Amino acid sequence: MPKISIQHVGKVFGEGSHRVEALKDVSLDIADNEFVTFVGASGCGKSTLLRIIGGLEYHTSGEVLANGQPVAGPGADRAMVFQHYSLYPWLKVMENIKFSRRLKHGREDITSAEVEAASGRADALLSLMGLNAAANAYPNQLSGGMQQRVAIARALMGRPEILLMDEPFGALDAQTREVMHDLILHVHKLEKPTLAFVTHDVEEAIYLADRVVLMAPRPGRIDTIYEVPLPAEREQDMKHTPEFLRLKKEILARIRETSGMKTDQGMLDQLNMEAAS
Amino acid sequence: MPSRPGMWAIRGPLSRNQYWLFAALGLLAPLALWWLVSSSALVDKVFLPGPVDVFNRLVTWYMDDDLTSDIGISVYRVTAGFALSAIIALPLGLMIGTFRPVQAMLEPLTDFIRYMPAVAFIPLVMLWVGIEESSKISIIFIGTFFQMVLMMAEDVRRVPLAQIEAAQTMGATRGESVRLVIFQSAKPALLDTLRVTMGWAWTYLVVAELVAANSGLGYSILKAQRFLQTDKIFVGILLIGLIGLVMDQLFRLAHRKAFPWLHLRS
């Protein structure tokens, strides 16, 4: 059974003249423990699809199954990491990470053994993310990269089987991103979540994924699915191998083709002429 | 060696000492000007009493005319009207900012009412609540409540959606999202709104004490006008300003104490 099964999903925003067909007949199965990345021109519906899986947006046709169950709203089995502003600035790092435990705490009686196990897990996640020294800091005292690590640790705290990430490293500099890439691969190996990851960065998409899903806009749809021909164990050097570069070139070319934003030569000529005169 | 930008650079730095120097300048300059103009025989004392006259009036008001109880009753009225409106505005603002149907139902209405002049409600208030303490509290309430609701709703709406959605994907229920995320996240802004509206509550005090009052700072100002006691008007106005300033500072202090994470960098 696929961990996530997307069947003929469509999504229409608005009505009348505001009608936008964000997704049309999208079908995709994602296997347990698979790492799938989504790329495509801006506005092709990547975020919308991810949010539908997360239950934060509802689809207007088709069906989405997570763990064989129809998705009817957000749930702790599908954690999400956002690009920005999702940490709780009023909570210290450790309290942010334990937020899901706090929810549980408020609802049911928890044995002291469970509390201890949770503390143990929070500590383990803190070390895994290299955040030991920051446990008692507030999020706004941390760099962007560290904040995203906290967000990932917080998402992992409840042992979600599915982890959804929407451009989580989009705001980070190149060096920090590389570190985060290896970190997320490590997390994937250790915790074995099924990972759906949206990005603008094709290199990132290939480096991380088992499969890269390329989407096309107007209406948003899946264009091509690429199997990544790299060994399961990734290393930064692989980014320079011929097969990596070939795939990167191929995907970039296809994104350009599907984006519909061809460079208009006539327009350029006219601009040049105006500039010259 | 690169030099530190001067204080006149755009958004340039200002040391603590420099800050206090400029603050003192800003406060003392008008005082000096006032003293100069009032002592220059250009203006009649009836229109512009000097600082010394005002200070003397402050002392006699305190010694002979029971200034303390005037301040006490005014502070009580402002605080009661303000607290009442805060207690009702807070849950309403939270609901308007969180649930769209509540917003649709209450926001246009509130917007409409807030443009009605609070002063014009005085005759109605007298008719409905009488002329007891409650009428003065009611007017301060009317003056602050509607603004407060709208500002609080806006504070709540400003909570980043990602914070709420993160909680939902961690399994938070609707109530938990409101209690543990939306409210917590909006708290600093809400306290700021309280601070700002507290200022407005004070401006409505004088209006409120128009209504058959026989005590209070606002009432004393109005009565002083009838007897051309300009110096007493000055004392009243300055005292209201001073009390407002103190309350403002208390709110700021509470903000720093309650939300340490917002004051880590400055």
Ligand SMILES: Nc1ncnc2c1ncn2[C@@H]1O[C@H](COP(=O)(O)OP(=O)(O)OP(=O)(O)O)[C@@H](O)[C@H]1O
């Ligand atoms: N809440 C909404 N209301 C109306 N239209 C929306 C909404 N959210 C998204 N859309 C539209 O749906 C389409 C897909 O948007 P989406 O955000 O999923 O694209 P994306 O692939 O994530 O783009 P980007 O790479 O820029 O993040 C766009 O045309 C967008 O304008």
Ligand SMILES: [Mg+2]
């Ligand atoms: Mg997006």
